[in-house]
Amino acid sequence: MANPDTAEMYSMPSVESTGAARPEHAPADHVAVEHQRLGVLIVNLGTPDGTDYWSMRRYLSEFLSDQRVVDYPRWLWQPLLQLVILSRRPFASGHAYRSIWNHEQDESPLLTTTRRQAEKLSEVLGERFGDRIEVAYGMRYGNPSTDSAVRELQARGCQRILFFPLYPQYASPTTATACDHFFRSLMKLKWQPAARTVPAYFEHSGYMQALASSVRDVLGEDETGEDGWPSALVASYHGVPQRFLRDGDPYYCQCCKTTRLLGEQLGLEEGRLITTFQSKFGPEEWLGPATVDKVAELARAGHRHIAVLSPAFATDCVETLEEIQQEIRDSFLAAGGERFTYIPCLNDRDDHIEALADIAVGELAGWL
Template identity: 45%
Template structure:
C-alpha cells in the first residue's frame, strides 16, 4: 500500500496546476495584408470550408482555383485598401476584435483566474494558436464566444467545427462551453437602439427610413433548416418594438450575395435603388448581424451602397457603426460571458 501511495503522491506533485478559465472571442477573419496575395490566401481558406460553400465538388474546385482565386483577390484587395488600418497594418476587424478582448479583460479583472483571448476563424490569429496558448497557461475550462448575434452554420457552427478539430488531438481536453446566439437578448437590442439614436443625433438630417442590413446566405441553406433568417427577423422585430417603428420605417434586407444562386431577399443593393426611385431621399443603414465593423460594413455599405442610393436619386445616407468596442457593445459581450461562466467563477 505504501508503494501505491508514494506513486500517486509523486504523480500529484508532478501534475501542473490547471485552475484557470479561458475565454476565446472569435470573429470571422481577415487577410494578413491588403494585397492580392494576402487576400488570395484568405479567400482560399474561407471558400474551401464546406460550411460556407456546401458543394465542394470537382466543379467548385475548378471554379475556385481557375477563376475566383485568379480574379477576385485583386478586386477585393482594392476594397480592403479603402478601409485598411495603415497605422497598425491590419484590417479594422482585427483592430476592433483585439480591443474587444482587451476591454473584456479589464471589465472582468476581478476574476483574476479568467484569461481572455481572441482569434479569427479564417486567417490569423488562428483558433488553434490561441486555444493552444490558453491551454498552455493552465486553462482547463474554455468558453468559446462566436461573435455572431445570429446563429448560422456558415458562421457559428464552423467556429465550433474548428474548435473541435483542434481539441480532437488533445489527450487532456479542457471542459468546453460555447455561448449561444444573442439575437433577441434585451441587452443587445437595447445597445443597438441606443447606438442608432446616438449616431443619428450627430447627423445633419433625420432618415425617412432605417434599413437593417444583414449578411446574406443562399436560400437553399435556410430551406435545409438553418435558423439564421428567422433569427434576423426576430432581431428586427425586437428592434422595431424597442424603437416604436413600423415595418415601413425599419426595413430588413440582406447583403453580400455571391454567385448565381438565389440568396435571402430582399437584397440590400436592390432596396437602395427601389427606395431612391420611390422618392426616399434620406436613409440610415444599421448592420445588426456584425459585432464589429469590417469590409462588409465599411466598404460595401458605407461606400458602395451609399453610392448606389445616391446614383438612383437619394440625397443623404449614413451608415451606423457596429457596436464594436463601444460601452454598449462591451456591456453586451460582458453580460453574455458572465452569464455563461456561471458555476466556473
C-alpha cells in the same frame, strides 16, 4: 514518481508564466502547472494578413474552401475556385481591403477592433472576478488562428473554455463553422479542456439595448424625423442562399426577429425599419431583398435620407466599411437619394462589452 517523459506529457505550451507552480503534495520533480482558470475565447470571421495578391489568395482560398460557406461538391467547386475565381478575385478583394486598411498598424480594421474587444472584455470580467477568467481572441480564417488562441488559453491554465462566436444570429456559414473549427482545435490536444459554446444572443436585452443606443447616438433621440432621423432605416444582414432557410437554418428568421425587436426598442412604427441582405456570391437565389437594390428602390420612391446598420456584425469589417459605405451608398445616391447615414457596428462600445460580459457570465454558470 514523475519522470521527464511524464513531465513533458502533462506540461502546458511554453509561454510566460501567469502563476505556474508545483501541485500541492506532488513530488519535488513534478512539472509546474498553471493555476486553474476559466477561458473565454471570442472569435470573429477572419482577416487576410495583407492586401497583396498572395495574402488575399491564401485568405480567400481558406474561406471559400470551407464547405459550410460553399457547400457544392468539392470535385466541382475546387477546380473552379482554384483555377478561375482565385486567379481574379484576390485583385478585387485586395482593392476593397486597401480602401479600409489600418495602415498605422498594418492590419485590417476587423483585427484592430477584435483585439480591443478582447482587451475591454478582459477588463470588465477582471473587475468582476479578479484573475479567475482569461480572455483571448482568434479568427475562423487567417490569423490569429483559433488553434493558437486555444493553446494560449490552455497555457494560461484554462482547463475550461467558453467559446464565444461573435455572431448575434446563428447561421451555418458563421456560427457553425466557427464551432466546427474550435472542436477540430481541441481534437489536436492530448489534454483537452472542458468546453462550452455561446448560442445566438440577438434576444439578449443588453445586446438589444446597446444596438438601439448605437442608433440613437448617431441619429439623435427624436424618432419623429425632426431631429435628423431618416424616413427609412435599413437593417442590412449578410446574406446566405435561400435554400439554407428551406434546409432548416434559422438565420433568416432570427434576422427578421432582430429587426422587429430593434424596432420595438426604438419605438418605430411598422414598416420604417426594413430588413435586407447583402454580399451575394454565386448564381443561385439568395435571401432578399438585396440591400444594394432596396436602397435604390427607396430613393426612387422619394426617400431622400436613409440610414443603414448591420445587426449581424459585431465588428465593422470589409462588408460594412467598404460594401455598405461605398457600393451600397453609391447605389442610393445614384438613384436620387441625397443623404446616406451609416450606423457603425457595436465594436468596442462600453455597453456592447458589458452585454458580452453578461452573456459570457450567464454561459459560465456552474463553472464560476
